[in-house]
Amino acid sequence: MTQSNDAPAKFGKGSHLHLIDGSAFIFRAYHALPPLTRKSDGTPIGAVAGFCNMLWKYIQDSSGADAPTHAAVIFDHSSKTFRNEIYPEYKANRPELPEDLRPQFPLTREATRAFNIACIEQQDYEADDIIATLACQARAAGGTATIISSDKDLMQLIGDGVDMMDPMKNKPIGPDEVFEKFGVTPDKVVDIQALAGDSVDNVPGAPGIGIKTAALLINEYGDLETLLARAGEIKQPKRRQVLQDNAELIRISKRLVQLDCNTPVEFTLESLEVQEPNHEALLDFLSRMEFRTLTNRVADRFGKEAPAVTVSTPAAVTAPAGSVELPPINREAYVTIRDAATLKDWLAEIATLGAVAVDTETSGLDEMEADLVGVSLSTGPGRAAYLPLGHVDGAADLFGSGDLAPGQMALAEALALLKPMLEDPATLKIGQNVKYDWKIFARHGIRMTPVEDTMLMSFALNAGGGIGHGMDALAEAHLGHQTIPIKELIGSGKSQITFAQVPIDKAAPYAGEDAEVTWRLWHFFRPQLGPNAVTTAYRTLEVPMIPVLADMEMAGVKVDTDHLARMSNAFAQKMAQLEDEIHGLAGEKFNVGSPKQLGEILFDKMSLQGGKQGKTGAYSTSADVLEDLAAEGHELPGRVLDWRQISKLKSTYTDALQTHVNKETGRVHTSYSITGAQTGRLASTDPNLQNIPVRTDEGRRIREAFIAPAGHKIVSLDYSQIELRILAHVADIPALKQAFRDGIDIHAMTASQMFGVPVDGMDPMIRRRAKAINFGVIYGISGFGLARNLRIPRAEAQAFIDTYFERFPEIRAYMDRTVEDAKRDGYVRTLFGRRIMTPGINQSGPAAGGARRAAINAPIQGAAADIIRRAMIRMPEAIRGIPARMLLQVHDELVFEVEDGAVDQLITAARAIMENSPDPAVKLSVPLVVDAGQGANWAAAH
DNA sequence: GCCCTCACG
DNA sequence: GACGTACGTGAGGGCT
Structure with a gap:
């Protein structure tokens, strides 16, 4: 042989x-x-x-x-x-x-x-x-x-x-x-x-x-x-x-x-077989890791000059550092991958580099329904490829055949080749808003890991900084580059087409550009995380949310559409009846839903008291105004308030929710935005499941439509008073901390301290005032705001606030300290190191007021957001083996779907995770308390 | 596309 | 003495 x-x-x-x-x-x-x-x-x-x-x-x-x-x-x-x-x-x-x-x-x-x-x-x-x-x-x-x-x-x-x-x-x-x-x-x-x-x-x-x-x-x-x-x-x-x-x-x-x-x-x-190390590659790696001693030692051994281990100086977040040394983007240079051999070449290069920017193109914006149309990859400046997979044949499509355009790899074959790379722990997948692509791949059985996300890097660095975290904004701000507007490919409005109908030769420059821009943004942001001290926040509070949220969104929540439909019908009848009454009282027909028309009826025709407002010159007809009018004994405003409440419930909830039920899963799948709120809170869209009614009896019935399937229960766990507890901790308020440790009614305690009355047998009105102040203080209260909230004279409200600060002087100190920090640094931080920029804090005049209040509120709201994020990140592991799924997050509440027999087990496990969430990063000086409820639907679980 | 209004924490 | 007035969101409908 x-x-x-x-x-x-x-x-x-x-x-x-x-x-x-x-x-x-x-x-x-x-x-x-x-x-x-x-x-x-x-x-x-x-x-x-x-x-x-x-x-x-x-x-x-x-x-x-x-x-x-x-x-x-x-x-x-x-x-x-x-x-x-x-x-x-x-x-x-x-x-x-x-x-x-x-x-x-x-x-x-x-x-x-x-x-x-x-x-x-x-x-x-x-x-x-x-x-x-x-x-x-x-x-x-x-x-x-x-x-x-x-x-x-x-x-x-x-x-x-x-x-x-x-x-x-x-x-x-x-x-x-x-x-x-x-x-x-x-x-x-x-x-x-x-x-x-x-x-x-x-x-x-x-x-x-x-x-x-x-x-x-x-x-x-x-x-x-x-x-x-x-x-x-x-x-x-x-x-x-x-x-x-x-x-x-x-x-x-x-x-x-x-x-x-x-x-x-x-x-x-x-x-x-053993190979001699490639001297240059090894030294390059070691110096990139900034291992001085080892780099020198290895270089010595190889008889080579050690490459300089340079530590780059911090760059300002907004300085377009990345764009300076890189060549301009050339969209025409991109490769279109049409066969397995070409794809394999790219995968080999990616394996060598250990990192690739990835972007998916889909036929729509709903990750639960959109089809994968193509994948773009970029390995560096000028290096990008587009892999078309689901483009339809333009000519054939005229006849509605939906035939695939020629020159595309079979979807299954391409995904089989991509899967090992996408799941390879040694290959970094870089994306912009990776959760989107993650879900698309997940629907094809691929769980992408590990990932980096330029959107989350931008958020970690620059939350609240005034520019958004979308790719177009980031490319513009940091790379000085204008991306191709998607409108140029798919149009807008009625004549809009899907990406699948875009010809491949037009799609490739767009898709390739997205991947290359993502790569460049990564290159731009990555060295800034450390110097700005946001690496930990990025790695522990942002990136790990991606798979957790993706799984929740894909799970969805079961909704009883019959219940919603019945409510819609009942609401429609009630609205018609109220409209008749309102028209009767007004003496003419008009659109009750039009604030403009209503204002004219109330203030011009009926000559009620209540002034003009705003630059538009229109009358305000907000609930506040109408409530005041109703209190004066007028009938019409009260009816309008009733009508508005029902109209809101019908249009925003009972009608709209039905349209959001996914045809395949029969469930409602929201989408959480990780960067949606500058404090670190999530935002829920399409539909927003974080503002489902709960405050009125009528509204709460809508929660009855959020149900568990047969053999299951809905379980809800929520943090009790989390923001006030955080305030007690960060502002170091002994009286408040002790009250939380003793587990006593915090609002009653506040009232007792302020007004010198005993907690036992306290007038509910007094407690209510203390509660309003407790919440107000978190937001940067003013006498005016409290007066309006409690409907008491402004002087009285101001007196309350003065008493409050006298009794809890640490709060004033915290507020002053926070504003000072913000003025000096241009940002504030939460307990867990999340950074929130505070532009406008050094302005003068009324505009500064808002910035001040936002700066005071951000560390508190932000820390609460961090705490529930940490709990969510640990939750999948903590409930593994329990037949339960985490479905929803509503800022201080987590909602689960659990098999009947496992409810107690789930509550015990999830509560432990939530109550201990700050460990080991932060040791809170107040306990966290989580309340739990369960039932056949969300209303019952609350 | 902006404004108003109102749902939530 | 005036300004504007509690933090953070998303959605629907009216209107331009």
Whole structure:
């Protein structure tokens, strides 16, 4: 048999394979080092630094006679494996990944490739099984394998041709070491582990039996099956009983610890041949990570000049730094991908780079209904491609055939090629508003990870900063670039077409531009996160919301359309009746829904008191005004108020909600905007499910239409007084904090302190006033505003406020401090480090008032938003295994759909997450309290 | 496309 | 003494 020089040497006798346990390296590195961050942008980098050091040390140590001919670093890919099917609790007690570790995973893959060592991971398989499989294959081929790890779970593999090496102690692990640890030979290790269990991986084992006892038993009976078969012979009654009672659990445990030598691996041993690192690529990577010492050390070793490790200086958020050095965008340069070979070329390049900007084009804006029409990719300035998938044939479409245009890859084939890249933990997917694309891909069975989002970067840097976070605005502001308006392709209004009908040659420049602009924005924003100290906020409060919200939105909520339709009908009748009455009282017919006409009727024709308002010169007919008129004894305004309430309920809710029911799912799917509110609150659109009525009885009936399917309940959990609790904490108000700790009625306490009356038997009116002040203070209260709210004289309101600040002087101090901070810095921050810009705070005159109040409110409202975000991010993991889904968020409330039998379990788990949400980032000096309710519908759950 | 009004926290 | 007047949102209907 001959071999060409190009082909790698056959793996066989004399070949020596090193298998490096990459995940163990990462965790060791992470815990061994302080939480380092990259200077230029604040990216957490400690684990990567440790990982690179260990890898470099390993390479230095493993030269010489027993140097490997082949090597690979193996990583865990996902937490769910076949073992979870055998035993759902497997590894279920693992603590959550530290927030600053996960983002380092892709970089460790990149590092491995930079060292030119094969980097292996496979969906649904643990690293240990891949290691076992490769070790078995190496042995079978006549070669040998060394496992670089100290993980006891791998010790079962030691034997002829397979040994282990502890990378930290730099010391071999052989049968003697194994015997020392387990008291048996390596081939019996699984039996020991099956009996003794493992609290780290949550392998149950036999209760009360540890390694010592297990070794005793196995050495006596030979192996596990014999032991179990002859358990009756055991003399100690307790031990005998345990083995007999738990035989099945022990067998399950054995299947959990036994590694699988038959993992279907997608490569050959030959492909793992050791390669000399590409000096330049490695040095480039190390210097980009800003590892000074290691860069110098490696350069020294290679006999090269170390590249400068430069730490870029902070750039102003609005300075178009990225656009200066990059060539202008050329839309005509883009590639159109029409076949698998071209796509594969792009995927290969993307794998090398480890990052790609991705954008999807769809036939509409509703991610739950729109079809995927194309995907664009960009790997850098001037490098973008458009992959058309669902464009229809223009000519054929005239006849409504919907035939696909020629020259497009089959959707299934393209997605099958894209999926591994989109799910590859080592490839960063960069998008603008990634949640949209995430959902489109999710509908095709792809869960895109890891992701970066330029919209969220913009929000982390510049929330409240006056410019939006949409791509067009960002391109304009930061790149000085005008994007093609979508109108130019699809038109607008009646003659608007869908993107599927746009010819491919017109679509490609547009789509490619979106991807390239996204890439450039990423390039622009990324180095600014660190210097502006928003990396943590971006990585812990923004990006992780993407999959959580996407899953909630895709789940949707079940709505009883019959109930809504009946209400609509009843409302229509009632409105008609009220209209008749109103027309009768007015003496003429007019459009009750027109404020203009109503104003003329009230103030001109009927000559009621109430002035003009606003620049438009129109009369105000707001509820306030009408209520005052009604209180004076006029009948018509009261009727109009009734009519308005019903009209609102009908048009905005009972009618509109029905039209939002998805045809396929039969449910209503809202869309949450992560950047919608500058304080960090979410905003819900299409439809807005955050303003479903609740304050009036009539309105609350609309919540009855939000139902759980058969066998399920709606469960609602909401934070009690969260903003006031945050105020008590941040303003450090002892009286308020104590009241919350004691769990007493906070408004009554406030009233008692202000007016010197006891809480017991308090006049409800007094409490109401205190409540209004408590809320008002959060918003930057004024005497005028409170007077209007409570309908009391302005002087009286001002007196209340004065008393309040006298009694709680810390609040005034907090407000002053916050405004000062905002004036000095141009922004304020929440407890969790989210930054909210405060433009206009240094203005003078009335305009400054609004900016001041917004600055005072933002840290409070923002911290509350952060707290519920943290809870939502942790929720999927916390309720895994409970038959429940998180469906809705309403600022301080989370709504779930739960199987009947699991309601209490869900409430316990979700409440714990919500009440402890600030941990460990912030230790609140007041308790958080979460109230829970359940029922067949949302009204009942409240 | 703006304004008014009103639904929510 | 006047200004404007509680924070944050989204949606529907009227009107230009």
